[in-house]
Amino acid sequence: GAGVSQSPSNKVTEKGKDVELRCDPISGHTALYWYRQSLGQGLEFLIYFQGNSAPDKSGLPSDRFSAERTGGSVSTLTIQRTQQEDSAVYLCASSSRRGGETDTQYFGPGTRLTVL
Amino acid sequence: SQKIEQNSEALNIQEGKTATLTCNYTNYSPAYLQWYRQDPGRGPVFLLLIRENEKEKRKERLKVTFDTTLKQSLFHITASQPADSATYLCALEGSARQLTFGSGTQLTVLP
Numbered sequence: 001g002a003g004v005s006q007s008p009s010n011k012v013t014e015k016g017k018d019v020e021l022r023c024d025p026i027s028g029h030t031a032l033y034w035y036r037q038s039l040g041q042g043l044e045f046l047i048y049f050q051g052n053s054a055p056d057k058s059g060l061p062s063d064r065f066s067a068e069r070t071g072g073s074v075s076t077l078t079i080q081r082t083q084q085e086d087s088a089v090y091l092c093a094s095s096s097r098r099g100g101e102t103d104t105q106y107f108g109p110g111t112r113l114t115v116l
Numbered sequence: 117s118q119k120i121e122q123n124s125e126a127l128n129i130q131e132g133k134t135a136t137l138t139c140n141y142t143n144y145s146p147a148y149l150q151w152y153r154q155d156p157g158r159g160p161v162f163l164l165l166i167r168e169n170e171k172e173k174r175k176e177r178l179k180v181t182f183d184t185t186l187k188q189s190l191f192h193i194t195a196s197q198p199a200d201s202a203t204y205l206c207a208l209e210g211s212a213r214q215l216t217f218g219s220g221t222q223l224t225v226l227p
Binding site: 004033035041042043045048056091093102103104105106107108109110 | 162219
């Protein structure tokens, strides 16, 4: 019955390094989303997974960003060659959305990424 | 282009008063609209959903209205309390059938 979990909660890295952020959605949720939120800003959509369909990657800001979802459950967001502008809170959300149902999203606590 | 605007970045009100937050949108035809609450250092939490054929929805001290002609939703918190202080986000389903979030309104309820 746990909610969405994310790890790590905080990540400090040096410019140019690669980072991996993990998201464990609510069990049984078919949809999974990644967002980015810079300080004092709104949510910026990054990528959306729905079941076994090809992910919607339209929000990824550059080819340094990628994500995968293994077995329809856990997802990993990878940022290669990190830049200082990548510093933000990365939020993951999941929903039980199917077909034409409404899309109420349940968010994890986020990973705060700081690139030095 | 599609746009969601929420009123003023910050709103301060006195405890016990009604807080009213506004969400305006352009170039959307949403079947529903949602409101979320976000506390510092946490992810947003779903509060209410209102469908296009509903004019008003209530949940405890919360009330949401949805006017598809004006393309506007109002979010009211009655008898506000300091614990209601947070950022409130509205969200709409866009053409790509994904939720798009407004930038939020930061509400502070003063004791």
